[in-house]
Amino acid sequence: MEVGIMIEQELKQLRKKMETTVFQYAAFSEERKQSVLKNIKKNPSKKKPDFLSMGLAMSLSISLLLVILIFMPLFEPTSSVLTDSITSPDIERVVYEDDMILYEWRSDSMDRGDHHFYKDLLVIDPDFYEENSVNRGDAVYYTYPEEMKNDSSMVDKYNEPKSISRIVGLPGETIYLKDAQVYIDDKKLDAFYGRGLDNVYNRPLFEDAKEYDTEKYTIPEGHVFLLGDAWWRSFDSRNFGAVPIENINGKVLGYRKWK
Structure with a gap:
C-alpha cells in the first residue's frame, strides 16, 4: 500500500474521532470547526513523501490522539455524577461543652479501617439541627424508627434503641446500591462513603459486591436515608427504611479534644 494512501486513511480516522469526541464536548464555534476539518481534509501531496514527512504526519496523528485521550474526561458530562466536596473523611477533635453529649460508642459499623468513631469519646451537638438543615x-446520632425502637431484641442487641449512621439520601430522592456504589436519582454518588469498595473495612464486598445491591427506594418527605460507612457491619436504612428527621438527636461533631 502506498504511503500516501496510508496517511490519508489515518487522517480519515482522525477526522472521525475528532468529530465524535472533541467537537462533541469542546466549545468550538461552527466556523472554527469547519476550518479545522477543512485543513485536515487537504489531500496529501502526490509526490512520494520522504521519511521525514511521513514521520511528521504520524507524530501529528499520535499527538492529536493523545490530546483526545487525556482531555476527554474533562469534557465528560457531569449530569450522571453527584459529588460531595464538603464532607471530610477525617474526624476532627472538638471542644466538649456542657450542653453537648459526650458519648462512648461501642460499634464498628462506621469503621473504615482505623477504629473510626469508636476509638475515643464522641462529642454530639443535640441542638445542631434546630438551626441547621x-x-x-x-x-x-438518631433513634431507630418506632417499630425498631419497640423491638426488645433491638435493645438487647444494641444496648439502646439509638445508633450512629451517615445521612446519604435526602427527602424526595430515589436511592439504591449497585455493585458497591450508591446511586442518587440514577447518579453516582462521588464521595468516600458512596463507594463501598473504597472502604478497606468492607472486606466481604470484595468477594461479592452484588450481595449488597438494593432496589430503588424513594425517600419520603421529612425523612432521610442513613447508611453506616461499613456496610457489611451496619444496621441502617437498608434494613428499616428512611428515618424521620425528628428522630435525629444530634450531629456527631468529632472526637473529644483533650486539653
Missing part, C-alpha cells in the same frame, strides 16, 4: 454526609 440536614445535609448529605452528616454523621448523626
